[in-house]
Amino acid sequence: MTRRWTQRPPGSNWGDFGDDDQLGRLNLLTEAKVREGVAEVRAGKVFSLSLPLDLPGGNVLNPARHPPRLMPTQRDGKPMFLHAFRHDHNTTDVACDDRVSLSLQYSTQWDGLSHIGSHFDADGDGTAEMVFYNGYSGEADFAHAQDDDGGWSRAHRLGIEHMAAKGVQGRGVLVDLRRHFGDERRRIGFEDLMRVIDLDGVEVRRGDMLCLHTGFADLILGMGGEPDGDRLARACAVLDGGDARLLDWIDESGIAALVADNYAVEDRPYDFKGDGCHALLPLHERCLFKLGLHLGELWHLTPLAEWLARHHRHAFLLTAPPLHLPGAVGSPLNPIATV
Incomplete structure (x- = not known):
């Protein structure tokens, strides 16, 4: 195929994995990375990292998403x-x-690369158009329509099926933000994250899947399907997507995927009002749109984090394929950590 873009966004890696690539940073999950993950298995203990898929309950966290x-x-x-x-x-x-x-991104989920795009002049004609990772076009590569049954939608490119076919297995590494910052809301920038990584001696390697434990999913589990939206809006550590140094580190670290146990990985605006010039979710834009870096949300990491802390460990084998559902922009999953 002919390259779909003549200019790529600043800070992006479009084309680095091939002009037709639909996997993004998952290309870093090589056979060698799978062996690295397997080498972390010492106890043979298995952790399911999924919430029950009917949690958080209701639609407090997102009015557009409803329980199964x-x-x-x-x-x-x-x-x-x-x-x-x-x-x-x-x-x-x-x-x-x-x-x-089922709303595919209601509970424990992967965001596909088709989940977030941007208005960007990829073809250099002076007009910004809807475009997604690696220059795939909102107009040419996506479709949706309304009908009597509520409508249909499909991502003809960048669908979650590519992630599913890849398999998603390798070395997972956990950073325990809750252990350092507790359950109150704190925006975590580059300096906070580096300090925790240094204090805990966490080794983040190229091709790792980085998991951030904040305790948010644990709070949801304790609310029994009746989430307190006000409490959750003030709860737990969350990445500061506006910190340019943090976004640059995510790129330079070479991680293959970024996972958190909270709702959006980054601090998100609850009124969804922007200025029309900047991304409302800058970390989503950098990761999904520019880097092809999949995001995991609402994973239940607390039991794994507690076990790792007791055993002075941070790494594990992570197996986390989404549903093989062609055309979907996200997917629930039951990720498995083996230690």
Whole structure:
């Protein structure tokens, strides 16, 4: 294919992994990185890092996202749930079969590279257009429409299926912000993050998947499906996406993915009002749009963090593929850490 852009955004890596690349920094999850992750397995203990997918509960954190709703499948107008086949075929079988209506980024999730783009003049014609990582076009490579069933959407490029096919396995490394800053809101910039990494002796290597433990998901779990939006808005450490030194470090560190147990990894505006000239979510813009760096949100990291602290460790084998759902811009998952 012909390169889709003539100029790339400042601070981006478009084209570095190939003009047609749709994986971004996941290209750094090489076979050698998988072996590095496997080498961190010493105890054989496994941690599921997913919240129950019906949490946080309600739509306090995002009015557009709603909890999953389980429903039985239908056959001949009848629900296929506690369905006794013997009435029809003189058998003893009883079956339950269901489906789900699910906001893919409601709970523990990956943000795909199709999740956030920007207005940028990639073709050099003097007019900014909707564009995504590596120059994929909002107009040419994405589609959506409304219909009587609520509509449909599809990312023809940069869909989550590329991440799923990659497999997403390698060395995970955890930085425990909660241990240093507690449960009150604190914007974490470059200096705070470097101080914690130095104090705890955390080694962040190129190709690692970096996980930040803040305690936010643990608070959600304790709220039992009825989240206190005001409390959560004031809770826990969160990255300062406006800190240019922090964004540069994320780039220069060579990490393959960035994960947190909070809602958006970075401090986000709750009124979503901007000035029309800057990104509302600058870390999302830098990571997803410019670097092709996937973001994980609302992972449940507390039990893993506590175990690692007790054993004076920071690294583990992380296995975290999303659902293989072609065209989706994000996905729930059940990430697994093995120590």
